[in-house]
Amino acid sequence: MTGNLDTTFDPASIEAKWRQHWEAEGLYRPDRPDAEPFTIVNPPPNVTGSLHIGHALDNTLQDIVIRYERMRGKDALWVVGTDHAGIATQMVVERQMEERQDKRTNYSREDFVAKVWEWKEESGGEITNQLRRLGCSMDWSREQFTMDPHFSDAVLKVFVKLHQQGLIYRDKRLVNWDPKLKTAISDLEVETQDLKGSFWHFKYPLEDGVTLADGRDYIEVATTRPETMLADMAVAVHPDDERYASVVGKHVVLPLTGRRVPIVADEHADPELGSGAVKITPGHDFNDFDVGKRAGFAAGDMLNMLDGEANVCQVSDGLVPEEYLGLHRFKRDGENGARELVVQRLKDGGHLIPHIAKTKKGEEVEHDAEPRTIATPFGDRGGVVIEPWLTDQWYVDAETLAKAPIEAVRNGDIEIVPKSWEKTFFNWMENIQPWCVSRQLWWGHQIPAWYAEDGSVYVADTEEDAQAQAGEGIELTRDSDVLDTWFSSALWPFATLGWPDENAELFQKHYPNNLLVSGFDILFFWDARMMMMGQHLTGQNPWPRLYLHGLVRAADGAKMSKSKGNVVDPLGLVDQYGADALRFFMAAMESQGRDIKMDDNRVEGYRNFATKLWNATRFCQSNGIGASSTLEAPKATTAVNKWIIGEVTETLAALDKAMADLRFDAAANTIYHFTWDRFCDWYLELIKGSIDDETKGVAGWVLDQIFVMLHPFMPFITEELWTSQGDRAAYPLITAKWPEPGAGVDADAKREVEWLIGLTSALRTAKNELGISPGAKLDAYCEAPSPLAKEAVERNTASLERLARLSSITFSAPPAGAAMQIGVGEDTLAILLEGVVDIDAERTRLKKALETSAKEVKSLEGRLGNANFVERAKPEAVEKAKADHAHHSAEVERLEAALTRLG
Template sequence: MSTELPKTFDPAEIEARWYTHWENEGLFRPERPDAQPYTIVNPPPNVTGSLHIGHALDNTLQDIMIRYERLRGKDALWVVGTDHAGIATQMVVERQLEAKQDKRTNYSREDFVAKVWEWKEESGGTITRQLRRLGCSMDWSREQFTMDEHFSNAVLKTFVDLYNDGLIYRDKRLVNWDPKLKTAISDLEVETQDVKGSFWHFRYPLEDGVTLADGRDHIEVATTRPETMLADMAVAVHPDDERYKSVVGKHVVLPITGRCVPIVADEHADPELGSGAVKITPGHDFNDFEVGKRAGFKPAEMLNMLDAEANVCQTADGLVPEEFLGLHRFKRDGVDGARELVVQRLKESGHLIPHIAKTKKGEEQELDAEPRTIATPFGDRGGVVIEPWLTDQWYVDAETLAKKPIEAVKNGDVEIVPKAWEKTFFNWMENIQPWCVSRQLWWGHRIPAWYDGDGKAYVALSEAEAQAQAGEGVALTRDDDVLDTWFSSALWPSATLGWPEQTDLVAKHYPNDLLISGFDILFFWDARMLMMGQYNTGKNPWPKLYLHGLVRAADGAKMSKSKGNVVDPLGLIDQYGADALRFFMAAMESQGRDIKMDDKRIEGYRNFATKLWNATRFCQSNGIGASSSIAAPAASHAVNRWIIGEVVETKEALDAALAELRFDAAANTIYHFVWDRFCDWYLELIKGQIDEETKAVAGWTLDQIFVMLHPFMPFITEELWSKQGERANHPLITAGWVDPQAEVDPAAKAEIDWLIALTGAVRTAKNELGIAPGAKLEAFCPAPGELAKSVVEANAAAIERLARLTPIHFAEAPDGAAMQVAAGEDAFVIPLEGIIDIAAEKARLEKALEASAKEAKSLEGRLSNANFVERAKPEAVEKARADHAHHTAEVARLEAALARLG
């Protein structure tokens, strides 16, 4: 017996109740020891995080796949957990201390880390609670954390193994240094912002007796960072630049420091830019670092002029004047920094070349520098300008580790979807740089290295092992640094299952089956998982990688807090329900494209849920309840044989779409089946003739809808499934996937599709000509085919009820105004005398046609104008295209309406 549904669909009440039930009953991971495994790991969100719209997309797609495979009977495991997020978490706890006029350095390292663990236990579960609201069916009983003991053991083993194999080493190189946080950070944690700055030109005097071919005794250089000249080590010119060939190998004498530095030939210098000569500061610029190495400078010899807080310190050659020492690199709190003092001293000494600019009145004026907008790197958490800084760090030999992943993608062992991302993958992997994995933090996996008094490192799993390597009596000091969080998260697919222990989970669920991630972490996480998976296990972590796009604001702009266009997914869930948001994400996820937020579409999918709710209530009111069979019931009526065939085709299309990870195609397949075929047609066709066969078929079809729609809309489908009948211990989440054990019936399909075509054509024609939908019309079919005869004969009542045609004559139509409609190969003539004012209707249609044609032509002209398309705002161009499409369609519709009138 079914349980009567309330009139109103209330998502909030349903969602909270069902999620609690699923989780409490252990239904996210039912006991299926002998079933085929299916495994996904979630990209672990930061433990400090809150659910954002990108998480909503990423996790919705994963949940669709895990629920789908669970319904197909697999041992579906979705591994869930959080990342310890070294910098982010340490900052959160430090801010809490600052609020109490306290600070990290007032504590020992151990005591501070204990405070972080306290915070994690009290406040670190926000995002996991929010993932539940989205409906994510993760195995919470095995929730993971990258700082768990078993995970930490995996991290330490990997580090030690890599070190012993010569794939981890300590080196002096440039890193992205955050002077506020006083740590190296990854490229992902660097945000480039356009900042108003300046471009200064200086004279660097040539050494005594040396001049350029034109007689000048100096080389002109230009820079946006004048302060770094305190650590300049060379001037670079292009090897083919005739202006400087005579002085390559000679020297310039730097103003202020008096340092004598060589002029080197290097293709980094562009003869077309400025003077063609570039100052080289290898200790504070990534490009200059490479130029410096090519010029023969060893990293240990490169000069460093800044300390960890970006204050000027003395260089190794002792040539920085004392007045600069201790100054910050930039002006700060109204106090001039090293930059301002360098410019001042160069101006005083005559080495500054002024920039000549024109005022608005056309008059010339002399400026110290040329104003410029400069792309400047900022730390995304510290919020200050990143300093390329020369320091000793631990590096992974990423070039060696990248070889097997490159081969795996090239030979098809790992498939990247969409395939277009392969080119980007290869470009990065084949040009990969050493990976800096050390961070100057207290929170994280501490690097397992100990140093003796001479600075020699001993890398081991424990201090005792390191001591054994060093020998008795050798005093050792532990490395203070921790590992980059991307290092530990690179082990996520295997360490979450218990690796390096050979657990049953590892044996069954590694490699995983699929990874779904945003394209923006292709290198930071996905590629590194491939590296570490191959290195640690000899296997790729998964055979398929799906990269989805970004979720953008409605106007296509990237979401950011500064723009104020960030969308809160929890607010959308409150407003429309989780099912509607999930369906929106799936329907809009088209491979290779970003998603534009559209509240109206989400509202539309909420309406879709309501339509299914009301359709189920209609079924209940007509005695249609749950099915007792997975296989389709026996059916003799054409309409029932037809809907069974529709289920067969929908299931096949859905399986094909999900096999190819075409989430949009999958969502649209089930949407159109539910809305169009079942609700709009099948339920209409069976009205008034719901016998026992029809009840059985309708109940079975509704069950198949719940099953097929469940991965996309889990909450409403589970609720309706439960209310359609007694299903003791048989919730939808663990039901069997659709298996009609039937075939499409061609005769039934032809009959019902013809009937639908006729009804649709009549309704469209009535709408175009302004005829009331309920008006009954007489119809003539002069040359009916066999299908037309049989359908009209078998479905006269339905045709009258749905198409409002009665009677239908298989004869020539009388003379006079009429409209024509078609169903399949059959043409129908419907007289209009006395139905509408033909002349007035023609006049109305012709006037509307003229207006739309004129507007379409105008828009076409605007869109064919390159100036408009290239210079107008993107939203204006998009609106013009939409309007053009609308008016073009209107022209076609109105022409068809006029043609109907003859």
């Protein structure tokens, strides 16, 4: 597979070849039975999913870590798999049925589930192929699925065990109910949208003979959901609100239903908001549910006025008037719903308090309600407004299970990186609510609970065990619900390794895992729950470190969404720039605690970086520089070779530190600058024309170190270049050893070469400032050279002439005439300008350009100092003004320096 490289770097031609080779040869998990284990698990994507930019970031970071640890000789295992994604998968299959004028309810549960499995085998899991395109070196031979038999067995055993321990129980509570999908959903599946709505004010009559201190015989309440008054059970006022102190404990009689409900004192009521009195509907509002409990209402006695499709149904006290029964909660298909009818009837009965608004002319206009922008919860898949709904569900005692993870993070057994997330973690975990784990679906892990006619519940691994508990002759019916997918995925770090068989070889060696890389948005839905389950079920934390990365945002900083049309397809970027360029962008931009702004230009820049390395390798090959045969640095006698070996040593140390600290940006930028700046731009230029055997050996070794250090970030191009440099098919880069230079930094060589680089850079800058051709050869004088300057010049005359374009450097005072001053280290050199540049014309040009930039700086400072502009202008306009200000400020400094050089 060795040979000369193509003239042009083409990512597409090499990526498919190498990912197939690595996987076919088993190189993602080489056989290392005695090696130290290193284990990570991927957040299992939905089996229905396709690769989005967040997946690309998350999995790139994981792959960098696993490739790094594999090269360090570890038994590196990256567990891969997909989640069965109950709601998402069931929706996909049902949607396909609808296209054929078919539906789920035409089938038995078993037949429908069989159809889902059929879909999964034919179409599911496309995202795993997309992860392969990204270069993810997962152990594909052991790909997992949360509905695999061994995993399903583990899930059911955990449910039974936690139930036996009293940590799983059935309860009546409020849930996020999706009336379209007719199931409870998690908070993560709720999207809040700001909608234009209304705020109505109503009179709730006080019971006979009761009045407020101001003489009113009613309490004013306000609501954005008037339809729920059909299930009101109380009115709450603040305990310190003197306006209502005399009526606390008394009652109001609700209009429409005639229900007599108490006035309760509760701090939930805000005296400063509206009238200070709030209607309490514990069966349809999460805050009201808590108020109701504090007021002494048992959950079983709370009123539920809606059915599973959000249509009005009769409540337990039978007081909902018949005309409302069957109405949808909102207006639908042109027909008024319960909301519209409730408002109309209250208005008819004189219970509506109109909202008085003023026109622009100052005239008062009466409206039924006050317009409001209301944060409204929607189901992310069903697409309808979520209803807080009172229903019987299965719950996990999360408060008890949270205690061990809280302690683990507090005492440092689990490190959260960045540490700033700890406060959020503690705040949520210390105020955690019961975890609803049942879903009203057919696809998923069916809950192992059976019911007798008398309401008794029997939880067991199998129906036979449940029947044995119930006794002969007791007819049992299995719970039709399935478990929340977050419940099963909470077992991912250990159930994928053979648990609950604690003697399983993989579990013994690879649990606990070493690290979890996750988006911060699933800290509580997945990460914290793995901590809970890991600690409780295995007695060990699932991993000692949790790394939380940010979101990938659009170029303007906005959150990506399909509705905004700003979603970026990572595979499109791979097609355009190559997987290596996208991966490097992700790493270089991943700064702890910050989101990433998408920038195609940066991705293109890293494609150019890959091309730079490709061309550098071609240069080496054309000069007889091939593969190295040693881990240790070759012996070097010249300053430039000693210097570059020292640069490798320093780069390696910085890279290792960055990886240890999980500073992906620092790691990427470290290898980037060494490769581009030190090796390509300087070392290869310095050795041109003097490539002897020693230099060939050093250059080949350094290039190999670059391939190895860069491989975790850019695996495809580095493997291709590594292979092209020599015949080492039995020693592919993916399993090569991490660098061990065995060399230090030669301080003298470093000072000498950096003096040469400093002089060349300063001279090139000065030429550019003064409009002198880069190729113009100049003469320099150094009146009082340092010992370093003398040695550097004497030993590098050819390099100075070729790189700095200096015909000579004379160690004496310069002759009279125009000259520019160049500083390098402690030395000052005078560069003669007579005959090189028209001094007067150049001074005039520079002054004119300086005046223009200075004027722009002053103008932009005025604009940016104007609060009206900064606050009211479009963000992109403000950003452009800041960028322009920075540019012209830099120009002022550059032009002033150029004028100073002219004298």
